Amino acid sequence: xxxxxxxxxxxxxxxxxxxxxxxxxxxxxxxxxxxxxxxxxxxxxxxxxxxxxxxxxxxxxxxxxxxxxxxxxxxxxxxxx
Numbered sequence: 001x002x003x004x005x006x007x008x009x010x011x012x013x014x015x016x017x018x019x020x021x022x023x024x025x026x027x028x029x030x031x032x033x034x035x036x037x038x039x040x041x042x043x044x045x046x047x048x049x050x051x052x053x054x055x056x057x058x059x060x061x062x063x064x065x066x067x068x069x070x071x072x073x074x075x076x077x078x079x080x081x
Contacts, residue, residue: 007061010053044075 027039036044056066 007057010057014049014053047075 028037030037031041051069056068059066
């Protein structure tokens, strides 16, 4: 029997950033010269987290194979969130 612990961890962190407030300056500032902005990084992570939670975790739970979308196209979606 599979442990429910991984699902509990995922559920605990699903809305981790929901109530965190960024101001315009920090949100659109890159963490280093020539690097992505904080909003781009979080959009990228959020996009993948949503995909993993809604598709991959469900597929694993149902015993199906794991399929990932085209990485470049999916990453571009995250950059526009």
